[in-house]
Amino acid sequence: MQIVGVTTQHEVYVASKEHKFRMNEMVVIEDQSLKNPKGEVVETFSYNRYIPMGFDKGIVDDQVLKTLEHIGYDIGADDIHLAKVRLFEEAPQPIQTGARIRHPEFHEIESLLVQSNPKDGMVLGEVKSTDFIAPSLPDSLNGLLHIQEEDNLRPQNGVPFIFDIRAMQQYPHIGVFGGSGSGKSFGLRVMLEELMKLQIPTIVFDPHFEMNFAAAASGIDDAPSYHERYTVVQIGRDVGVDFSALSTRDVERLLQAAGSLSESMVNVIQTIHKRKDSYQSFSDRVANLAEALELGKQKVEGFLHDGGMSREEISKYTTFKKLLDQFGSLPLASVKGIQWRVNRLNQAGLFQQNIRAIEQGIHAGQLVVVQGAVWLLQVFSSYVIGSLYGKRRTYKDAKLQQQQGEFFPPFVVVTDEAHNFAPKGYDAPAKSVLKEIAQEGRKYGVFLIFATQRPTLLDETITAQLNSKFVFRTVRGTDIQTIKEETDLTHDEGKRLPYLRSGDVFVSSAIIGRTMAVRIRLAHSASPHTLNPFDELRQMTEAGDEAVLTALKPHLPIAEMSIMKELDTLNKEAQKSWDVQSWKQELERLCQQGKLTKQKTPFATLYDRS
Known part of the structure; x- marks a missing residue:
C-alpha cells in the first residue's frame, strides 16, 4: 500500500493491488519527517480493465492514473484498489507521494479510540474496521462483547467502543437518532444495560412497554443478569401524583396535558x-x-328559604351558596371543562399513588422504568422530573452554601419518542423542566438521554445541548439535514446515513472530538417485542387448532348431526362459545388443512382423525 496522486496536508490517495480498502479503516503513513501521521479511509474505489479508460469521475482522476503507471501498476491488466484517506491531524506540509502505508498497532492510536476503561465506561459496541488492530489489543480490552452479523453471532474482533460517561460532567446529554428498524431502540437498550452495570440512578419513560430486562438474549452463556438492578412501575398501578404536593402551576400543567386549557380555564x-x-x-x-x-x-x-329539607340537603345548598358567593362570576363551561380533565386524570389512576417507589429506586442506584400511555407519561413526567430535579438541586445548592441538606443522588433521565416530551414549536407538560435540565443540569449532576425517530421535531434548544449524538440509519432528508447541522458528520457520511445496516451507528461526540463508526454490541437482554407478528399469528393459530383437536378427540369419529348433542361439552373443553354452524366451519377448515378427514356416507357426514 502506498500513496499516489496529488497530496495535501489533510487528504491523500492510497493504492494497493492486494488489499481491498474498507470505510473507516485506519492507516499509518510512514513519513518520518512528519512523525508518521495517521488517517482514516473516507472513500474507497476499485479500478480494473473492465472500466473504460475515459472514466474520470470519483477519486480516479488523470493525476492518480499517471502516478499509478509511474510506480509500476499496469492499468490495463491489474485490479487496483484505491482509497481516499483523511488525516486525523493536519500535517505541516503535503505528504510525500509514494510513501508506504501500513495498519497501526493499538498503542499508536489508543488515544484516538479509547477514552475510558471497561469498568468505568459504557461498553457499547465495536469500532468498525478495527479487526487489523485486534492482535495488538491488551487483554483488558479483549472479550468484552459479542456482535450480531446478519444471523450469525461472533465474539469481539476489534477495538471496543467505550463511552466515557464521566466526561458528561463537561459535555452533557446524549441524543439517539434513527428511523424505524435502524437499531435505535436496540442501541438504547444497550445503553441502559451499561447504566445498570455502572449502578447509575436512571429514570426511563417507556411508552412502548418494551424496556424490560428479565429475558436473557440467546447465544451468550455468560451474560450478566440485571434482575436486581432495575424496577418497572406503571402509572396508576404502582406510581402516581400526590395531589396535595402540587402547586397551582403544577395543577395547570397536569390539566393542560389532559386537554388544552383556555385562558378562562386557567383562571378557574x-x-x-x-x-x-x-x-x-x-x-x-x-x-x-x-x-x-x-x-x-x-x-x-x-x-x-323554602324549608322542609333534610339536614344533608340544607348542608348541600349552604355549600352551594358559599361557592356562588366566592366564585359565582366564573363561567360554567370553563368549570365543567376543568371537571372533565380532573376526572380523566383520576380515571387513569394518576392521583391514586405517589412517587415513593421511584425515589427508592433512584436512591438504590437502580434503573426505574416508568410505563404508561404516551399522553399519561407526558403528564406524569412533568411532575416526577420536576420533583426529582428539585430535590437534587436543593441538595447541591445547600452544599454550596455550606448548609446541611438531605442527600439526593445524581441521575439520568431517558425518554424514547423524545419529540413527544419536548416538541419543537409548541408547548408540552414536561418541556420547560427538560429545557432547564438541558441548559443547567450539568451543574447539578442531572443528564438527559433523548431517543427519537424525528430529530427535526425535537426542541432546538435541547438538540443544541446534546453534546453526544448516536446517529443510526436515517432516511428523511429534513432529519438528515438537522443531523448534519448539529454534528460534525461530513458530506460523505451524511450520504451514507440512508444505507446504514441496522445496528451500525455514527457517534459524533465532543467527548471523542470526531465522528466514529461503531457496530452496537449484542444486548444481554431481549426485548419482549422481538417475536415476528406473523410468527406470533401462526403460533396462536396452531395453539388454537391444538385446543380444538384435543376437545374433539374423545368424540371422533363425529357425525355432522351429533354436533348439536355434544355442543356444550365441546365448547367447555375447547374454551369456546361457538354455535353449531361455527363448529361445522371449523371441522371443514381442519379437513382442508389435513388435520382431519371427511367421509360422506348415505346416512351422515363423518369427521375422523387424519
Whole structure:
C-alpha cells in the first residue's frame, strides 16, 4: 500500500493491488519527517480493465492514473484498489507521494479510540474496521462483547467502543437518532444495560412497554443478569401524583396535558385551587361549583328559604351558596371543562399513588422504568422530573452554601419518542423542566438521554445541548439535514446515513472530538417485542387448532348431526362459545388443512382423525 496522486496536508490517495480498502479503516503513513501521521479511509474505489479508460469521475482522476503507471501498476491488466484517506491531524506540509502505508498497532492510536476503561465506561459496541488492530489489543480490552452479523453471532474482533460517561460532567446529554428498524431502540437498550452495570440512578419513560430486562438474549452463556438492578412501575398501578404536593402551576400543567386549557380555564384553576388541596377536596369543590352554577343563585337561595329539607340537603345548598358567593362570576363551561380533565386524570389512576417507589429506586442506584400511555407519561413526567430535579438541586445548592441538606443522588433521565416530551414549536407538560435540565443540569449532576425517530421535531434548544449524538440509519432528508447541522458528520457520511445496516451507528461526540463508526454490541437482554407478528399469528393459530383437536378427540369419529348433542361439552373443553354452524366451519377448515378427514356416507357426514 502506498500513496499516489496529488497530496495535501489533510487528504491523500492510497493504492494497493492486494488489499481491498474498507470505510473507516485506519492507516499509518510512514513519513518520518512528519512523525508518521495517521488517517482514516473516507472513500474507497476499485479500478480494473473492465472500466473504460475515459472514466474520470470519483477519486480516479488523470493525476492518480499517471502516478499509478509511474510506480509500476499496469492499468490495463491489474485490479487496483484505491482509497481516499483523511488525516486525523493536519500535517505541516503535503505528504510525500509514494510513501508506504501500513495498519497501526493499538498503542499508536489508543488515544484516538479509547477514552475510558471497561469498568468505568459504557461498553457499547465495536469500532468498525478495527479487526487489523485486534492482535495488538491488551487483554483488558479483549472479550468484552459479542456482535450480531446478519444471523450469525461472533465474539469481539476489534477495538471496543467505550463511552466515557464521566466526561458528561463537561459535555452533557446524549441524543439517539434513527428511523424505524435502524437499531435505535436496540442501541438504547444497550445503553441502559451499561447504566445498570455502572449502578447509575436512571429514570426511563417507556411508552412502548418494551424496556424490560428479565429475558436473557440467546447465544451468550455468560451474560450478566440485571434482575436486581432495575424496577418497572406503571402509572396508576404502582406510581402516581400526590395531589396535595402540587402547586397551582403544577395543577395547570397536569390539566393542560389532559386537554388544552383556555385562558378562562386557567383562571378557574388559579381561583379555585388552594394550597395543600387533596384530589378529593379539589374535585368536590369543582363538582359542587359546577352544579351550583347550573342551578343559579336564585334557585339555591329559594331552596334554602323554602324549608322542609333534610339536614344533608340544607348542608348541600349552604355549600352551594358559599361557592356562588366566592366564585359565582366564573363561567360554567370553563368549570365543567376543568371537571372533565380532573376526572380523566383520576380515571387513569394518576392521583391514586405517589412517587415513593421511584425515589427508592433512584436512591438504590437502580434503573426505574416508568410505563404508561404516551399522553399519561407526558403528564406524569412533568411532575416526577420536576420533583426529582428539585430535590437534587436543593441538595447541591445547600452544599454550596455550606448548609446541611438531605442527600439526593445524581441521575439520568431517558425518554424514547423524545419529540413527544419536548416538541419543537409548541408547548408540552414536561418541556420547560427538560429545557432547564438541558441548559443547567450539568451543574447539578442531572443528564438527559433523548431517543427519537424525528430529530427535526425535537426542541432546538435541547438538540443544541446534546453534546453526544448516536446517529443510526436515517432516511428523511429534513432529519438528515438537522443531523448534519448539529454534528460534525461530513458530506460523505451524511450520504451514507440512508444505507446504514441496522445496528451500525455514527457517534459524533465532543467527548471523542470526531465522528466514529461503531457496530452496537449484542444486548444481554431481549426485548419482549422481538417475536415476528406473523410468527406470533401462526403460533396462536396452531395453539388454537391444538385446543380444538384435543376437545374433539374423545368424540371422533363425529357425525355432522351429533354436533348439536355434544355442543356444550365441546365448547367447555375447547374454551369456546361457538354455535353449531361455527363448529361445522371449523371441522371443514381442519379437513382442508389435513388435520382431519371427511367421509360422506348415505346416512351422515363423518369427521375422523387424519
